[in-house]
Amino acid sequence: MNYLDENSVDRLLDYPGLVDALQTAHAGQGMPETGALVMDSPASGDDKFVSLMAWAADDMIAAKLVGVFPDNMQLCPPQPTVQGIVALFDGKTGAPLLICDGGSLTRRKTAADSALGARLLSRADSQVLLVVGAGALAPHIVEAYVAVRPSLKRIIIWNRTHSRAVRLASTLEHVGVSVQAEPDLKLALAAADIVSCVTMSSAPLVRGALLRPGTHVDLIGAYAPDMREADDEVVKRAHIFVDTRTGCERSGEIAQPIAAGLITSSSILADLFDLCSGRHPGRTHPDEITMFKNVGGAHLDMYTARHLMKRAKDALEC
Template identity: 65%
Template sequence: MQVFSADDVHRLLDYPSLVEALRAAHAADRMPLSRSSVMGELPDETNKFVSLVAWAAGDVIAVKLVGVFPSNLALTPPEPSVQGLVTLFHGATGRPLMAADGAAMTFRKTAADSALGVDLLARHDAEVLLIVGSGGLAPHVALAHTAVRPSIREILIWNRTAKRADDTAAGLLAEGLPVRSVTDLDAAVARADIISCVTMSTSPLVKGALLKPGTHVDLIGAYLPDMREADDDVVRRAHVFVDTRNGCDHSGEIAEPILRGLLTLDSIEGDLFDLCTGRHPGRTAPDAITMYKNVGGGHLDLFTARHLGVIAETAPHRVAP
């Protein structure tokens, strides 16, 4: 059985190849059997523990065990808010094949998921990327999105705590990306061609009234029904897409608009299977506003872990950006 540390995962899973692996997996149009559960110690507990299982018949089984502990970032020294393991088993015999660092796998998988959405839905001439939030995922979103949209000439980072935005921008600047932190979120929203939200917000941050024509809104953080990153005006103005329809209404970005009659599950225009198979053409007009809800799911962990195994066998010394 192979074991991959966080450094191994980041070294091997470069974003261009991972995005293409996810595209190919969705184009094959075979959804693995997937189940997930979320547990908290108390009803109002912010810490959560998530287990996800996905089984591609005759191929592989992926199991992810991951904790989400937001207060970890305030520890001394800080620890990642997402920690755990992703494991892969032989789909026909159950033999263990690999185990990998769960935080690194989650960062890479989640960023590549949204980058595939960007590649399918954002304008090809997009120049300004706004990242709302500056947790551990934010740098990965910047790297993944610029991998699929080399047209990006400016990256803006906003966070409620300005110093954290400054620190994230400084780290990306050191990697050669054209990035700066900003303090006026509304002004940044009005300028952006692509907006990616990576927060734990329970109230909307992105105002749909401020979006310019052609904007792509990528919503990653709100994974519970009481969480929200974009307001109802975003839903009203946008063509709405999700990465997966399975469980998408568990997110506040979809659940609240449904409750208010602004959206139905049938009015969601497509998911990654629809987009990657060509059943939906994606962006249909330069001025269209698109919204993409990154729901996640065990099938994406399976696709990512399977790709890691292939890469490890064929290019063991590969260095990922």
């Protein structure tokens, strides 16, 4: 059994290969059995410890143990907000197969999940990507999107603290696409073909009235019912998709519009299992606005860890 550190995970999980692996996994099997335990800090505050499990019969078992500590970036020296491990086991015998860094796998899994949604839902001729947020996940979003949308010609970064957006933009020259920081979110939204939100916002940032026809909106950050990245107008204008229906009602992007009577659960047209298997065609018109809620889940950790194990074995055989 191997332990793969952060550098190994980042090296082995290139985005073209990982997105392909997630698409194949969603097309080839249904949702595995999953379980979750989220513990709040005994000392109060926003810190959490999360245990996520996935078990695909006669295949694999994955367990992720991670801490989510929002104030870690304020430490000296700073530490990642998400830290932990992911372990993979043989689903037939229970034998441990792999342990890897949980933060790096989570970042790459999350970015690839949204990139797969964009591959299936955004316009193939999309040229401008707006990333809302400049945290640890933002550069991964850029790299993953460039991997699936070679039509991209410009990337805009917006962040509440503009200096962080400027700093992030300066580190992304290697992606081969023009990257700029924009202080005016309204201007950025009006220019975007794809909008990807990676924030911890509790109030909507993306205004539906500003979206051009044909825009794809990818919402990653609002994982709790009291969080929100897009306003009601986005929900009203968009065709709604999720990566998984399991647990999606716990996200503010879904829970709040349902509570307000704007949508029902049947308003969610498809998830990645439907899209990857061809049960739903995805985008049906160039002017359609699509909204994709990245819910995440232990099944994605399992698919990603399984691909990581294969990549590690292939690297040893070279």
